[in-house]
Amino acid sequence: MRRLTYCCAGALHKHERKGSWLKPFAYIAATNADDAVVLLAEHGRSAKILAGGTDLLADLKFASDVPGVVIDISRAEDLRGIAVTEDGLRIGALVTHSELMDSPLIRNMFPALVDAAHSVGAVQTRNIGTLGGNLVTCVPSMDSGPTLVALDARVTVASRSGRRRFPLAELFLGPRKTSLGADELLLDIVIPTQNLGKPAGFQKFGLRKGQALALVNAAASFWIDRSTDRFVEPRIALGAVAPTVIRAPEAEAYLVGHSVTPEAMVEAGRIASTEAKPISDFRASTGYRRDLIAVLVKRALAGALALAQARQAEAVA
Amino acid sequence: MIDVTIIVNGETRRASVPPETTLLALLRDHFGLTGAKVGCDVGDCGACTVIVDDRPVNACLMLAGQADRRRVLTIEGVATKDKLHPLQKAFEERGALQCGFCGPGIILSAKALLDQNPEPSRHEIRDALAGNLCRCTGYAKLVDAVSDAARAIRSEQLHD
Amino acid sequence: MADEQRVLERERSAVDEAWRGLDENARLPAAAPPKTVPAEPLVPVPGQQIRAVGQRATRPDSRYHGLGQTRYIDDLALPGMLHAKIKRAGIASARIKRIDTSAAESMPGVMAVVIGREFPVNSFGPTFQDQPVLADEVVRHAGDGVAAVAAVTEQIATAALEKIVVDYEPLPAVFDPLDAMREDAPKVHPPKGNICHSLAIRRGDVAKGFAQSDHIFEGRFTSQMVEHVSIEPHAAIAAWDANGRLTVWATIGRITLARADLARTLRLPMNRIRLIGTIVGGNFGGKNEISQEPALALLSKKAGRPVKGVFTRGEEFIASTVRHPFIMDYKTGVTKDGRILARTARLVLDGGAYCSWSETTLGKCCVLAPGPYKIDNVRSEAIVVYTNKTVAGAMRGFGAPQVCFAYESHMDDIATALGIDPLAIRLRNAFEEGSPSPTGQVLQSVVVKETLLKAAERFGWEVRS
Numbered sequence: 001m002r003r004l005t006y007c008c009a010g011a012l013h014k015h016e017r018k019g020s021w022l023k024p025f026a027y028i029a030a031t032n033a034d035d036a037v038v039l040l041a042e043h044g045r046s047a048k049i050l051a052g053g054t055d056l057l058a059d060l061k062f063a064s065d066v067p068g069v070v071i072d073i074s075r076a077e078d079l080r081g082i083a084v085t086e087d088g089l090r091i092g093a094l095v096t097h098s099e100l101m102d103s104p105l106i107r108n109m110f111p112a113l114v115d116a117a118h119s120v121g122a123v124q125t126r127n128i129g130t131l132g133g134n135l136v137t138c139v140p141s142m143d144s145g146p147t148l149v150a151l152d153a154r155v156t157v158a159s160r161s162g163r164r165r166f167p168l169a170e171l172f173l174g175p176r177k178t179s180l181g182a183d184e185l186l187l188d189i190v191i192p193t194q195n196l197g198k199p200a201g202f203q204k205f206g207l208r209k210g211q212a213l214a215l216v217n218a219a220a221s222f223w224i225d226r227s228t229d230r231f232v233e234p235r236i237a238l239g240a241v242a243p244t245v246i247r248a249p250e251a252e253a254y255l256v257g258h259s260v261t262p263e264a265m266v267e268a269g270r271i272a273s274t275e276a277k278p279i280s281d282f283r284a285s286t287g288y289r290r291d292l293i294a295v296l297v298k299r300a301l302a303g304a305l306a307l308a309q310a311r312q313a314e315a316v317a
Numbered sequence: 318m319i320d321v322t323i324i325v326n327g328e329t330r331r332a333s334v335p336p337e338t339t340l341l342a343l344l345r346d347h348f349g350l351t352g353a354k355v356g357c358d359v360g361d362c363g364a365c366t367v368i369v370d371d372r373p374v375n376a377c378l379m380l381a382g383q384a385d386r387r388r389v390l391t392i393e394g395v396a397t398k399d400k401l402h403p404l405q406k407a408f409e410e411r412g413a414l415q416c417g418f419c420g421p422g423i424i425l426s427a428k429a430l431l432d433q434n435p436e437p438s439r440h441e442i443r444d445a446l447a448g449n450l451c452r453c454t455g456y457a458k459l460v461d462a463v464s465d466a467a468r469a470i471r472s473e474q475l476h477d
Numbered sequence: 478m479a480d481e482q483r484v485l486e487r488e489r490s491a492v493d494e495a496w497r498g499l500d501e502n503a504r505l506p507a508a509a510p511p512k513t514v515p516a517e518p519l520v521p522v523p524g525q526q527i528r529a530v531g532q533r534a535t536r537p538d539s540r541y542h543g544l545g546q547t548r549y550i551d552d553l554a555l556p557g558m559l560h561a562k563i564k565r566a567g568i569a570s571a572r573i574k575r576i577d578t579s580a581a582e583s584m585p586g587v588m589a590v591v592i593g594r595e596f597p598v599n600s601f602g603p604t605f606q607d608q609p610v611l612a613d614e615v616v617r618h619a620g621d622g623v624a625a626v627a628a629v630t631e632q633i634a635t636a637a638l639e640k641i642v643v644d645y646e647p648l649p650a651v652f653d654p655l656d657a658m659r660e661d662a663p664k665v666h667p668p669k670g671n672i673c674h675s676l677a678i679r680r681g682d683v684a685k686g687f688a689q690s691d692h693i694f695e696g697r698f699t700s701q702m703v704e705h706v707s708i709e710p711h712a713a714i715a716a717w718d719a720n721g722r723l724t725v726w727a728t729i730g731r732i733t734l735a736r737a738d739l740a741r742t743l744r745l746p747m748n749r750i751r752l753i754g755t756i757v758g759g760n761f762g763g764k765n766e767i768s769q770e771p772a773l774a775l776l777s778k779k780a781g782r783p784v785k786g787v788f789t790r791g792e793e794f795i796a797s798t799v800r801h802p803f804i805m806d807y808k809t810g811v812t813k814d815g816r817i818l819a820r821t822a823r824l825v826l827d828g829g830a831y832c833s834w835s836e837t838t839l840g841k842c843c844v845l846a847p848g849p850y851k852i853d854n855v856r857s858e859a860i861v862v863y864t865n866k867t868v869a870g871a872m873r874g875f876g877a878p879q880v881c882f883a884y885e886s887h888m889d890d891i892a893t894a895l896g897i898d899p900l901a902i903r904l905r906n907a908f909e910e911g912s913p914s915p916t917g918q919v920l921q922s923v924v925v926k927e928t929l930l931k932a933a934e935r936f937g938w939e940v941r942s
Contacts, residue, residue: 122448210447352545417542418758
């Protein structure tokens with residue numbers, strides 16, 4: 001039996017509202033991070049943070065309840081900026097995907113982050129959607145998470161009681177569920193100093209090349225021991241194949257100390273595909289997603305290798 | 318109600334609107350600028366694309382408050398009284414507008430592209446238009462029209 | 478007399494000055510005139526191209542599209558206009574036990590609410606009038622409207638929908654068309670069975686043709702539901718005048734049919750109905766019949782104000798028509814060199830909850846099912862089946878794309894099995910000038926082979942890897 005399948009734009013939503021026309025809420029614009037934290041403490045669970053708004057507004061249009069207050073943090077300048085600090089590379093939570101793509105620092109040091117940012121939605125959503133927003137919305141298929149997890153990124157979170165810092169991977173608890181308290185605000189994402197310049201690759205596969213949800217996301221990073229030509233500190237992170245972004249520890253363990261060869265990368269991909277439990281839905285079957293994991297991990301590793309080789313060639317030249 | 322001041326097509330305009338008003342509703346219902354359309358209202362189709370501070374955005378996904386004190390360019394501000402913008406001329410000549418509903422959004426996305434990148438490749442054009450859906454044309458003529466316009470703008474600048 | 482003359486001159490020039498003083502930016506670049514085509518009458522000669530063909534012409538309305546000046550329905554506003562929203566059932570099959578609109582009616586800003594039983598005749602449809610404007614006793618698919626609200630803003634109208642309370646008694650539902658054809662399947666339109674309509678076309682003797690064939694191939698092909706997704710959603714405005722005449726602005730492509738359905742549902746003489754088919758942001762067949770218009774008209778009558786309704790994108794998917802999903806069983810008998818001697822096609826069309834344009838789709842798909850091939854013995858049978866799903870209606874092709882997928886895939890399968898080049902097998906069987914269609918029509922201006930050969934050359938068919 002032969003099936004003709006196209007991809008229909010959009011999907012039916014279960015809620016009755018079916019999109020359009022927000023219910024009323026109060027609106028406050030915060031001037032900076034501290035101001036936002038104070039407002040959050042005041043309004044707690046009845047408040048939602050508005051950063052770029054691309055996720056929040058779309059969600060609110062389908063929601064049966066709306067928050068009492070929307071706290072607009074989009075003008076908080078201290079939540080912007082990309083710079084190397086004493087802790088590493090700091091990316092402000094309000095940095096947009098377009099800003100990531102345009103930043104000379106990011107383009108130079110982590111082209112994989114440019115690829116990941118470029119894969120988000122389309123130019124309109126990249127221009128206002130923020131990195132922090134993408135991470136905090138916390139959907140399993142988020143495009144920005146895997147590369148940052150593969151680079152051991154840490155996040156800074158603030159509340160009235162002060163600031164705390166922890167690995168990004170610990171932010172994600174489940175679909176649309178983060179470890180942030182109701183009064184906590186994500187301030188920034190920091191890639192630690194020891195990982196600055198670490199070669200990384202990112203691959204996304206969606207049913208379209210733009211404006212598409214990921215069926216599978218894969219990111220990989222590793223150093224190369226030049227004297228032995230072996231993988232050092234390999235990291236593989238997968239998105240859209242589990243409730244949150246996950247690592248592939250068995251594939252990583254396989255690569256540690258292994259010679260850097262195409263065969264190794266293929267095998268790592270194969271192992272990684274057994275470590276995930278992807279769902280079967282109208283977009284793709286479990287089997288198809290597993291096949292994708294194997295290929296995309298291999299390509300992400302190959303991308304990181306190509307970057308490492310290009311840099312080495314430049315260094316020698 | 319919140320008060321917003323927005324520079325729309327070069328003109329300062331003020332409005333007092335409920336906080337949940339989107340930029341799209343503000344432009345269409347309060348300022349009478351109906352060029353930006355409601356296609357899906359959730360940022361998937363791009364029919365509501367406008368340019369805010371030189372960047373194309375989905376007006377349906379922006380609150381009026383977020384646009385306060387910003388510069389907004391809508392399709393109504395693209396032509397001058399004497400002249401069509403080269404994009405509008407190219408779209409017309411290529412037959413790239415059929416029902417026309419996606420037109421304003423596409424022209425603005427293309428304008429933002431050409432303002433940054435005067436000589437885009439076809440791939441770059443497609444990437445810039447990836448957030449604008451069209452059900453009539455099949456996109457080929459849209460890409461051709463943007464290429465034509467880019468060429469026209471470059472040759473205009475040479476002659477200036 | 479000279480004084481009078483001078484006063485007139487001054488008055489005239491004062492008016493000119495006033496006009497000149499107006500903000501010149503209010504003027505826009507002029508609308509483009511259409512390019513001219515030859516003025517002499519063109520008498521078509523069969524087989525020859527007329528000179529208008531191949532000429533470049535620009536659309537005059539394209540100018541205004543590019544300027545953002547085109548006024549689609551949602552860009553129009555009448556003084557005092559209200560906004561309407563429709564409550565959708567959200568359940569595929571149910572009896573409406575009770576519907577309570579009182580909370581919605583008493584909401585500030587809500588000016589009118591209507592439900593199904595308020596329509597003088599609550600049924601319409603292009604072929605069978607089996608579709609209610611708003612479901613009254615029974616809901617047959619999740620997109621069935623059960624109530625409509627008109628309010629001063631869209632926001633209030635949307636909020637009012639949630640205040641309407643409907644008690645449903647869920648009924649058995651059927652979703653698969655093959656299941657729906659069985660005797661024991663839940664009936665979508667009791668007491669009628671689920672077979673809405675059927676059609677068969679026969680030519681020659683397929684039994685004889687199969688008997689003479691060297692090989693017989695069978696295949697099943699399916700196609701899925703497709704939504705038009707015109708970027709402009711369904712939209713309409715209804716307004717009454719003091720003489721009891723209704724004016725409706727609608728995106729509808731069939732004016733007289735719409736007027737007839739409005740006349741029927743509102744029990745109004747057609748000559749009191751003016752329907753203005755406006756510029757549309759994409760139709761593709763999805764805007765070929767009324768949907769919300771009678772509800773808007775009744776809301777407008779009750780509220781005493783014009784009423785505009787615009788579908789949300791979600792409603793476009795569940796409450797507007799879609800392309801029929803098909804299940805297609807093909808059987809073809811061929812000689813060993815790939816000449817088709819007989820073909821049968823059995824098509825099951827998933828019609829959704831109401832008939833809509835299913836009958837027209839049936840006709841087209843039956844005639845087109847065998848494909849553009851010379852086949853002496855043909856039988857195509859098609860059945861439209863009711864299911865409790867989105868209504869299948871008109872969508873570009875009307876049955877043609879589905880069967881094309883089937884007969885072309887089937888042809889490829891046959892070619893592969895026989896070891897014949899897929900292009901060659903088509904050239905061997907394709908229609909020629911004067912070939913009869915399955916219904917016996919003698920076809921003219923047939924260029925199937927020429928097109929295939931030209932395409933093959935352009936695509937580099939010979940050198941493909």
